[in-house]
Amino acid sequence: HAVVSAQPPTLFTKQGVTMDRSISPTFQVPAASLKCFISISIIVSIAIYDRLFVPLARRITQKPSGITLLQRIGTGMFLATLSMMIAALVEIMRLKTEKDCGLVDTPNATIPMSVWWLIPQNVLFGVSQAFTMxxxxxxxxxxxxxxxxxxxxxxxxSIFGVGSLLSSILIYCIQKAIADNLNRAHLDYFYWLLAGLNLAMFILFLHFAKGYIYSRRTV
Incomplete structure (x- = not known):
């Protein structure tokens, strides 16, 4: 999961740079500014979680926290997997658009696809962070x-530190393709790989979480 967490500042931004970011004829949205949707979704998700979800879940589960800590972490991991799947699907659309427009070998060209297509993966990633972090x-x-x-x-x-390190290693392995031409890098494959790895870790997490005994009754 921590490897997935390292993607928005890197590959999400690289995607955005190639897309149509125009708001007006004289102004373009900076690709990196899309990360604000992550922060906003985290804030909104935490508020909804505390004010609406926990009281409702508390009535059902009779637990003070609504759901257990491990259930909260697991929910975030699952949502992060969905975020990577959405990122892969958006990248497939981006690659199809640049192919249809004959821009495959023009890496610096702006693809006629709105950068706002990246909002869902950023928002869902933010929601996942609200649960996991x-x-x-x-x-x-x-x-x-x-x-x-x-x-x-x-x-x-340290979990996120190790995740950033592993992400750097993975990106190093594919950086030549990304640096030369993002249109031929097939980031969708990379996103599917991350989604698969995160899903596998989620399944392992469920296995070990079932046997965990909490040290306090309040969770």
Missing amino acids: VGLQEFFYDQVPAELRSVGLSLYL
């Missing part, structure tokens, strides 16, 4: 002994 923070804070809580939070941050 907050869930991990709560898990490492709540489930470790009090004297080791600072270590637990460090472990939480």
